[in-house]
Amino acid sequence: MTNTTSLAATTAIAALFATVGVAQEAATVAFLMPDQASTRYEEQDYPGFQASMDRLCPDCTVIYQNGNGDVALQQQQFNSVIAQGAKVVVLNPVDSSAAAAMVEIAQAQDVTIIAYDRPIPGTPADYYISFDNEGIGYAIAQSLVEHLQAQGVPAGSGVLQINGSPTDAAAGLIRDGSRKALAESEYETLSEFDTPDWAPPRAQEWAAGQITRFGGDIIGVVAANDGTAGGAIAAFKAAGVDPVPPVTGNDATIAALQLIIAGDQYNTISKPSIIVAEAAAEAAVAFLSGTVPESEMMLYDTPSQLFVPAVVTKENIKAEIFDAGIRTPEEVCTGEYVEPCRALGITD
Template sequence: MTRLSHTLIAASTLSLGMMSATAAFAAASGTVAFLMPDQASTRYEQHDFPGFKAEMAKLCPDCKVLYQNANADASQQQQQFNSVIAQGAKVIVLDPVDSTAAASLVHMAQGQGVKVIAYDRPVPSTPADYYVSFDNEGIGKSIAQSLVEHMKDMKIPTDKGGVLEVNGSPTDAAAGLIKNGIHAGLQGSGYKTLAEFDTPEWAPPKAQQWVSGQITRFGSQIVGVVAANDGTGGGAIAAFKAAGVNPVPPVTGNDATTAALQLIIAGDQYNTILKPSEVVAAAAAKVAVGFLSGQAPKAETTLFKTPSQLFKPAVITQKNIKAEVIDKGFASGKDLCTGRYADGCKTLGISN
């Protein structure tokens, strides 16, 4: 059994009072909606929804699951939200396109007795019924600290230049938490922040365009890039390569996408965050079925006045990619060691 399987089992058997999941959810039935924000990241289609659907099938075989993706359009997400309520959804798992605009959706749902589970991205101004996510502030701090340690190991002097900060979407509260963590991770490092940018819709082309401008502006003063996710990190790397910069300064990421893991193998990206979305999706499914069963889920902590469960992910670099990603079954050498990445895999001892 892979590490992912073990983790999913652990997530799906978290305690619910003193009752087993089977006993607590025996009478559960109803309609649950799973509303995701965009398709810029492949994770929602490839990991989050499949993980949620699989866990719902185990915990509540009689439940109906509705899935929609808003494709980064807040208005479309509002229409989808209204639609699933009209279809009888009693619990909505919501990853909002716009965390501020989502407050009105939470109000509306709660006014009709519908439970809302904020997923991945919180709704700061209006408490949802529950929040399930990775520790986003911790993610930002971890990738920034990892980058700082790497630059110091490379003996890059703090007075040589500084870093660029490529943040996530300005309408995403989770991106704001990651940004806060990045600031904390860079604080006291000695490396100054040359410039920072909030990437609309987390769109990699917009991150690439901004970084291209900063390369023209700062040139060799850029000694590192803290990018908030793998998409923006990939956009930054593409900008350096287009500008003929070799080697590319160390760039961070977050999500451990296949593309990012390959960039790490090739030495183009320095780090990413391994956070298997299936784990959070399974936890959200358990909370949803708990609400359907009338069993209020216990919370590990509270964030934005919302009962919350936050998972702590791992930082991945070339040093641990084989041990943490390949050997534990999160990805395979067959998928990663293709084309130009084959030589890097050999160097790292990854077989395909």
Template sequence: MKKATNYLIGASALTLSLIGSTAAVAGPSGTVAFLMPDEASTRYEQHDFPGFEAAMKKLCPDCKLLYQNANADAAQQQQQFNSAISQGAKVIVLDPVDSTAAASLVHMAQAQGVKVIAYDRPVPSTPADYYVSFDNEGIGKAIAQSLVQHMKDKGVPTGKGGVLEVNGSPTDAAAGLIRKGIHEGLAGSGYKTLAEYDTPEWAPPKAQQWVSGQITRFGSQIVGVVAANDGTAGGTIAAFKAAGVNPVPPVTGNDATVAGLQLIISGDQYNTILKPSEIVAAAAAKVAVGFLSGQAPKGETTLFKTPTQLFTPMVITQSNIKAEVVDKGFTTADQLCTGRYADGCKKLGIKH
């Protein structure tokens, strides 16, 4: 089992100062756990946790923060969840490996008075205390519609082929929402879906293996691929390159990882979704501190019978990668314009 990593934010204890007869007012305090699902996507270590930690430092300097990543192992996440409760966590921010299995974790926590904030991925069968995420269904619809518009702009005929759909993990409820959005985005486009696949654990090698089989099966009939994130997109592109397909059909993505953005720069990937995870992480921190303060934060909407706050992300292509990603500082030119991507950066006006 992966060793626990505990982060103590600020002072270990709150010191009350008495000035005359007036006591200083104590701010919120307590232990909060931030439990992420996997390491296949780099976002959790590079963006989500740092964003959550930074927000907690500002909102609750006397809080203790526990952080762990389950590495796509639902049993390991359950152990981490149990450990968080045994260490006194009063709020657990949970991005579940298995959205169905997470229902029992929510029940257990709530029975002990521990609040659970579903993060990024919902827990459909059992209401958590709050749910904060990007609009996953909207993400799926946006990447699919963007791909459809691109293919039509390029004059790709609707009657001579179709698209592949590379979805996310079958145990991830957020992946199910993305898949639903993809279906909506493709509906009525005229492009048929040749085949679709739910990628276990979002693992790029598994996506690559499946796409390789579909290339053998369908060949030049494949005119585009809707991949649900940058990892599965990278696996998809690797499959086409290994098969000697040139040019690679347009492929979608999601998460705006450095690798995904570089593939857009090189022209191998068509789009991705810019999801500054720090925004959602900061929102989760605000909700967590609210619970520690005895408040029940109200959601902007309700999903799965859970108060919910959703954020709307942005589609990124070559046309806006400089303005929206680099110029606004989400990712630097130095990170993107390395090695073989330097020439593509020059063409797009990205300087480092």
């Protein structure tokens, strides 16, 4: 895995951009996100980016668009923001390969591209900000392996691996990290699936087929995010499997946190989007001010800043999510989750 920056180092990253100050001239910055399959872009990423831009560049205009999983739609949105005079485009691509052409168009017009969350391997962007996706894949799979070992699950038992979208380079990194951890383990990968558009129903459909195929031989599932994890869990429940084998996740969505509290999902990744959103705003303002942000590493020939997230399980969910202020009990501990939250000490 590559060198990365821990969440504890966010103050250092802020200091890295502190010399930028507030941008002196009004400018237009675009924030283009890839889909609405995950609620994080509407609930966390965009609000965090907008708030940071309001603070760093009060006179700047932010244009937010979501491609809704449609490559052609995101291309139209990209063309539109360029026509509206965007000087910096923060781009989380629907299709990482197709985004290479957008980078070329932008750079030909002196428009800066900051790749966000998902890298753009084909043509180097001006900057890349994300969590360490390969590290995420390794961490969730290794966490599952250690759990299976602690439970005395015998060597040679089989797991499923559910990856993200085949058009998402970040999903490929998560996949590679998970494969590495599983290859180093004593467990066998029974089958593997790339989930089109990260769609939970597609993950559920595939998992249902594997349950029919392998039955009780499935002792765990490495799912690349909380949506695909939820799909897998739904498939097991629909098949009457009780208890559900441990399933990994990623994103710490409210639904996933509830599943962990209830014991239906084994882990997730806490990667507060506000961290990368703020870093993207700081980098955008640096570029607007004529400063090239520093970076600690190169990824896909792109100066990059990666953050290391935390693995969350039932054992540390109180400390990592609630005590840390990532989520409140009022958001998560509702309805059927009231008593399980109380049992974990999340609520009184």
